[in-house]
Amino acid sequence: MAASSAAYTRQQGHSLRCALIVDGANALKGFEKHERRLMRHHDFEAHIREMLVAFEANTGRSMQLVTDHTIFVNVDPQEYKRFISRHLENRYSGEELDYRRRQLGNDSRRMAELHNRLGRRRSPCRFKIKTIGLKSREVRCHNCRCMQEDHVQRGGDVMIAMCLLEAALRDDIDPVILFSGDGDFMPALQSIRQAVPTKKIFVAAYEATASRRFSVSDSWELRDGRWQPEISRHIDHVHLIRTSDAAAPPPPRETLPTLPVDDRAYAQALLAILLERT
Numbered sequence: 001m002a003a004s005s006a007a008y009t010r011q012q013g014h015s016l017r018c019a020l021i022v023d024g025a026n027a028l029k030g031f032e033k034h035e036r037r038l039m040r041h042h043d044f045e046a047h048i049r050e051m052l053v054a055f056e057a058n059t060g061r062s063m064q065l066v067t068d069h070t071i072f073v074n075v076d077p078q079e080y081k082r083f084i085s086r087h088l089e090n091r092y093s094g095e096e097l098d099y100r101r102r103q104l105g106n107d108s109r110r111m112a113e114l115h116n117r118l119g120r121r122r123s124p125c126r127f128k129i130k131t132i133g134l135k136s137r138e139v140r141c142h143n144c145r146c147m148q149e150d151h152v153q154r155g156g157d158v159m160i161a162m163c164l165l166e167a168a169l170r171d172d173i174d175p176v177i178l179f180s181g182d183g184d185f186m187p188a189l190q191s192i193r194q195a196v197p198t199k200k201i202f203v204a205a206y207e208a209t210a211s212r213r214f215s216v217s218d219s220w221e222l223r224d225g226r227w228q229p230e231i232s233r234h235i236d237h238v239h240l241i242r243t244s245d246a247a248a249p250p251p252p253r254e255t256l257p258t259l260p261v262d263d264r265a266y267a268q269a270l271l272a273i274l275l276e277r278t
Helices: 024-035 041-059 077-089 094-119 156-168 183-195 264-277
Strands: 016-023 063-075 128-140 147-154 176-179 201-206 215-223 226-231 237-241
Touching: 016 024, 016 041, 016 156, 024 041, 024 063, 024 201, 041 063, 041 094, 041 176, 041 201, 041 237, 063 077, 063 094, 063 156, 077 094, 077 128, 077 147, 094 128, 128 156, 147 156, 156 176, 156 183, 176 183, 183 201
Parallel strands: 016 063, 016 176, 063 128, 176 201, 201 237
Antiparallel strands: 128 147, 215 226
16 A cells, blocks of 8 residues: 655544545746746645645645655756746846756756755655656747747646546545646546546646646636636545735625636626525
8 A cells, every 4th residue: 555644634533534536736926926936835835735734724634645656747847947048048138048058957946955954854844756758849928929930848738647546546545636727738637537537636736737627617616715617526625825926815796806817707797696685
């Protein structure tokens, strides 16, 4: 039987043995988009604790991460440095190139440190680090509409989907937790639901990069004190992490939902509130 991370186990009669598969690229992007700084290991460990507390409240059970299925998938730091360095040489020169190279070196070292810290034996939540490569792709610039070279992970989605499925097929693991806001994983979660209907599926993500594909966009519910899309039937619970933002108290009963004005669901929610007032 797989080893377990005792640091996240509460002393209760029966704990849920959980698999946690992290999309490292999406997690780093979500954190940095809000915080404007690189993620450190203690940042992520704190958010994992927050996530587990939220899921424990949802299930009414303590949760125990299974070490062999607590996995952080991300690009290899050295591969990242080599790949981006070639990209920089094609776009910059002189002092600008030197500056970008130094910045790249710092980023790759911090990424390697994050991997080492999360994977160390004494870590409160010990991850198995699985690294992948990068590949080039062309994307259209939102400003000038011209095509530009970009980079994406090579094989990351497949590895994450396989880790999810492998964990879901184990009888001694339930639930399976995906930490990613990437909506491209919805087909994988749907397949798990079809293959193992009784298996609980949880999703956690940073709010800044959470896809609407994890929700039913034309139906809204009051959750965590905010109007949010109703959770997809393929997912049992979703927890969005707002990084440094303090959790806001639930709004008064008559507070209008904070949704886009042009969204049809906004009109439906507004109509429901107006009917309550009459």
